[in-house]
Amino acid sequence: MxxxxxxxxxxxxxxxxxxxxxxxxxxxxxxxxxxxxxxxxxxxxxxxxxxxxxxxxxxxxxxxxxxxxxxxxxxxxxxxxxxxxxxxxxxxxxxxxxxxxxxxxxxxxxxxxxxxxxxxxxxxxxxxxxxxxxxxxxxxxxxxxxxxxxxxxxxxxxxxxxxxxxxxxxxxxxxxxxVESSAPWRPPRPLKPDGIEELFVPGTIVEIHDKRLQLSVHEAGELRLTSGRLVAADPSSLEFDAEPFTVTVPPGTYPVSISLATFLDDPRHSRVCAARLAVDDRPTVRWELALRDGQEIIDLGNRQFFGFGVDAGMACFVDADASERMKDVWLTLDGLVDPRHRTIDSGEMVAWSSGWGDGAYPTWIGYDAGGSVTCFVADMLLFPTDHDDD
Structure with a gap:
């Protein structure tokens, strides 16, 4: 019954x-x-x-x-x-x-x-x-x-x-x-790329932890993508973590720019906000999280993301075909303190210091109105967003 x-x-x-x-x-x-x-x-x-x-x-x-x-x-x-x-x-x-x-x-x-x-x-x-x-x-x-x-x-x-x-x-x-102030569960709303475009507007003032920082944008050189398969990773971990993103671009050479935040009360103190690999100059109208094989957005929980791990305070863009050759280059990077970015081996790799240091960081893919890729942006999560409140 x-x-x-x-x-x-x-x-x-x-x-x-x-x-x-x-x-x-x-x-x-x-x-x-x-x-x-x-x-x-x-x-x-x-x-x-x-x-x-x-x-x-x-x-x-x-x-x-x-x-x-x-x-x-x-x-x-x-x-x-x-x-x-x-x-x-x-x-x-x-x-x-x-x-x-x-x-x-x-x-x-x-x-x-x-x-x-x-x-x-x-x-x-x-x-x-x-x-x-x-x-x-x-x-x-x-x-x-x-x-x-x-x-x-x-x-x-x-x-x-x-x-x-x-x-x-x-x-x-x-x-x-x-009766509680919040529900005991939350629907799965993965991290969103809030304010990514603003990170690349020179002169923007951002406040964090009662400090004011000014953004500047620096050209880091050009990256050679011989296969069109981009890897974002910690350069010290390429031997273990060099899986490229599933979205590819035509093989070629693409400019990389760095968004840098400088403390106004201490101009010697700066941090990398993001790194952008520009594919096309058409306007970006939407963003999607960059994924590797086997990763699906529906598996993410509230404010979660798939990203690359950093254990040595550095991050990089590199072509999948070059990752094996570049796996030991991090030994010569000296922490990337000044400047906080560097082009390696004439464009085989572009590396930068990773925001506040070690952690996990997402990469966002920008698309134009026609659905073509405009850029990849590695977000160093320097600033808290609405997704960081609890």
Whole structure:
């Protein structure tokens, strides 16, 4: 017999109902795609939590057992044409006497991941996260569903193996309730390239940590891209981290400019904001994150990005074909203190000091109105943005 579930609306679940919402408020959020959570109760107990943010093409369904242990997690993402597809399904199956916190570490964990193009990857971990894993790949298109109307949760629940005869709004429940300043989860909104163009406007004044800095732009020379496949990396790590971006440009020689921020109260103190490799002089109308093989934007969480790592305080642009030859050149760079950039071996590499130092840094690709590449910009994340607040 199929179960009858009761729905409770809120900002999220965190060992209790966080910031309860009326059904009308949740429906209004749903209509404009704003985030909210639906809790499904069975006999007064939490059976499943569905985190929704339609404007982000995001739905996550988590199922629980009577002991409040997580049984499964299904993640659906938008296809771009009004449907959802199953990105990942993860289940746990373990001993009945394992506690809530111990369970995910000892239960057999099975993870199935789909790409929207039709690749399926299965990973089985018989001893949870404490043992071996078995991985296999096959060609299979993911399950797809249309984004449902508010309250029509049956197909989503069925996909998550939670079949139900009826879902009604809960009139009353005994779950703990809390009021918090923010929701316990956030929809996945990756880092955005805010203000990239302004970094290359000479004379711009920027304030950070109660200090005022002035931007200047410096020509760093020309980079030879013999293959058209650009690598952004720490020059000391080219032996291990020289994977080129998937977006390529015609082979050729391209100018590189450096955005430098100088402290007005200490002109001897400057930092590199960004490095730009110019491909074309047409206006840039949009930006996208540069990706390497196997990287997909839909796998990024809130404010996350795919970037290159820096461990030696330096970064560089280099052609993929030249990276092997240039892997030891960092030994001669002397920290790039003055100037903070340098062209190496007549354009084989352009290197610069990396913002505040070590860390991970994104590269953005600029496109013109016709969809052609205008530039690559390695962003040293020198200035905080709206994405850095918490």
């Amino acid at each position: 199929l179960a009858r579930l009761e729905a409770v609306y809120c900002d999220g679940w965190d060992a209790g109902v966080v910031n309860p919402l009326t059904a009308a408020t949740a429906k209004a959020r749903d209509a404009v795609g704003e985030p909210y959570t639906v809790l499904f109760l069975l006999n007064g107990r939490l059976r499943a939590a569905m985190d929704l943010s339609w404007c982000d093409g995001y739905c996550r369904i988590t199922r629980f057992d009577a002991a409040d242990r997580t049984l499964s997690m299904h993640l659906l993402r938008g296809t771009g044409d009004g449907d959802l597809f199953l990105r990942e399904a993860r289940t746990w199956d373990g001993p009945a006497d394992a506690g809530r916190y111990e369970y995910p570490h000892v239960a057999t964990r099975t993870t199935t991941t789909y790409s929207v193009s039709g690749t399926r990857t299965d990973i089985v971990e018989p001893h949870g996260d404490r043992g071996v894993r078995q991985e296999s790949t096959s060609e299979q298109r993911p399950p797809r569903l249309p984004i449902p109307a508010f309250g029509q949760w049956h197909e989503l629940l069925r996909l998550a193996k939670e079949a139900t005869s009826e879902v009604v709004d809960a009139v009353h429940h005994e779950l703990p309730v809390s």
